Amino acid sequence: MTKRYIYIVDDDVSVRVSLIHLLSMLPRLAVLGFASGDEFLAAARQLEPGCLLLDLHMPGTSGLGVLNALAPIAERFATVVLTGEGDVSMAVQAMKLGAFDFLEKPCNHVRLIEAIELAFTRQSESIRAVTRRTQALAKINSLSLRERDVLIGLMEGHSNKVIAHDLGISPRTVEIYRAKLMEKLNVRSLSEALGIAFTAGLYPKG
Missing domain, CATH: 1.10.10.10 (Winged helix-like DNA-binding domain superfamily/Winged helix DNA-binding domain)
Incomplete structure (x- = not known):
């Protein structure tokens, strides 16, 4: 079966380790962690399409900055934003920039897995839509x-x-x-x- 990819972008090492440990137990998932938005962006174009778990508050490029930078390749990453308490307004901004969902830390594991599964479904639909548009545009051209x-x-x-x-x-x-x-x-x-x-x-x- 096809392997699916999850990318965790959070400067808190304890959060990354906890999420990697949890998600690595799920079938068909490959989980990679990044300590900053800048580190992730440097690798983004070489990564397989996948689900992105994105912290908002990080040194360097913030979560919102990452979403802005990903705009040209947004269909490659279905993003679930991880927010701290009181960050709901920022999470709404993130969703306007293309994030699929947001979860408050510490997040419920069942809710997290549900959000990830929905994000994978949304991403597959997005990639299929882009493929259809590309093929149609080639015919029109x-x-x-x-x-x-x-x-x-x-x-x-x-x-x-x-x-x-x-x-x-x-x-x-x-x-x-x-x-x-x-x-x-x-x-x-x-x-x-x-x-x-x-x-x-x-x-x-x-």
Whole structure:
């Protein structure tokens, strides 16, 4: 079965050791500890996707700073923030920056494991969504500018005749472009083509 990864980022060595000991007993989990946000960020791009248990108050880059820095690769780490008492407002800020959940220290072990499992599920969904978008975008980028114009016209619900008028070409030429874009997108129906377009982030003009 596929191994899952948990990264504990906390400057308190007793917290790291306790969490590593607890989580290492769970099946299929590889647990790594980092003593600071800076140490984790230095390694982040080389790490396998996983669940991040992140302290907020640390020397150097804070937990919020780590989340900011991870923004370009946020889908790789499902983050559960570990907060001290009275840090709820900071935890809310962390969630606005992409954290999945927050737990107050000392955290209940059952609650912790539940949060981790949910974070893994959320992360898998996020990675699948990014993969779908990347694949859809590659297909859209294979279209010529005119084929894309025709696709946008179709997304706006226009008929071939209206699209032809808007683009200054004949309805027959629109049909040709439409057939070509369907072939390049490897779809058999307009609904499939529109689904790929929306997944790729292509939207009607205006």
